[in-house]
Amino acid sequence: MLKQSLQQKLLQKLSPQQIQVIKLLELPTLQLEERIKKELEENPVLDEGNTEEDYRDDNQAEESPDSDKDKEEFSLEDYIDDDDTPSYKLSAQNYSKDDKHEDIPFSGGTTFHEQLISQLGLRILAPEKAALAEYLIGNIDEDGYLRRDIDNIVDDLAFSTGINTSFEELVEILHVIQDFDPAGIGARDLQECLLLQIKRKGSHNPDVKNAHIILKKYFDEFTRKHYDKIQKRLNLEDEDFKCAVDEILKLNPKPGGAFVNPMSKPSPTIIPDFILEEQDGELNLSLNSRNVPDLHISRSYSEMLQDYSNNKENQSKEQKDAVMFVKQKLDSAKWFIDAIKQRQNTLLVSMNAIIEFQREYFMEGDERKLRPMILKDIAEITGLDISTISRVSNSKYIQTHFGIFSLKYFFSEGMQTDSGEEVSTREIKNILQECVDNEDKRKPLTDDKLAAILKEKSYVIARRTVAKYREQLNIPVARLRKEL
Structure with a gap:
């Protein structure tokens, strides 16, 4: 039996502008700079810098007849002349001559795998075996391990390259690679990695010999630190057993990490989102907006739109489409500027609440003065949603007079x-x-x-x-x- 009924539901829908604010709120300072740069490139109506200075520049440009030769700008006609607007016209004027990339030679360095390949060249191998060795090297990860199953590699070679080989042949070639430097390269697990390294030390030293036995026969017990059991089975004195264990602890569980790539990128520097200064017993908070430009609507586009809006009767279809395009870009620019302002305001309100809550700590920097604080505490003080406070504290840092800290550091049960x-x-x-x-x-x-x-x-x-x-x-x- 069919039955119809009316039902009321209260649903909360986020507008595109609200979604934009939420996304911007999550970004730390460095990513915000990149996001603003992207928006400036994509929206010609959005401009940066001081509005008054831009206005003076525009007036000077009007007074100087030659100024147009030095500075090429967009005009609404750029969008009217052609039905199909080339994509380059949306971003072509958003870079300077200094931004052009030239092919500058640089030292390429040597990668970890290239270093292994160079050692392969010193070995006398038949061409087909050298090709197999190079394929195996390509499957060694950055830690120095061959974690792929050799049977799977045999199948891959057959299907992808048409090369037929066997498990035994690949193991034989792997043993050649395992003789490369640094010791432990090409191991299939941690036990094999450590055994390869301990073997390089020879067996003349009794401590090394005992270490080899421990790794070979009692590896599981060693990893679980069942030292008493191992020592009893090997019938070793305390000092002898300790020396054997010390030999094992000197080994490198990630031999690939011993090779430093000169082209590897250093860890990114933390850029604080907030700067807190203490002066005469007062705490002054500011946003780190060093590389975040002031944004405004381009005056020329606003005036163009006004002029064309006053001449609606004489507009062609192409002109109307162009006006609509510019209007959409203007709206988008306004939404973006408002979203940035709302982000900055939310960040300041939230951080000020955290500072007030943890005032004793921020005055002295004494960790013992940190009070228990959860997201709900700051949400109640600010009147903001808990999810908003969570976004504010995520991936954000504050620079204080006693160090730089993640905002998450100040929250604890x-x-x-x-x-x-x-x-x-x-x-x-x-x-x-x-x-x-x-x-x-x-x-x-x-x-x-x-x-x-x-x-x-x-x-x-x-x-x-x-x-x-x-x-x-x-x-x-x-x-x-x-x-x-």
């Missing part, structure tokens, strides 16, 4: 001591880290013992909570922290 005092979980994590740093590595502290220590300091925390904090600090369990 809270708990109460047995005396009812509220403390940040960061304080508890610091105590855990300190306990682990100062523990006897021959008898590391278990989670139960750590919980007991915290209890003595008035922090009553369950063992499972201690385990959670320990994992968040990337501290392994006691057994894996054991040393000789």
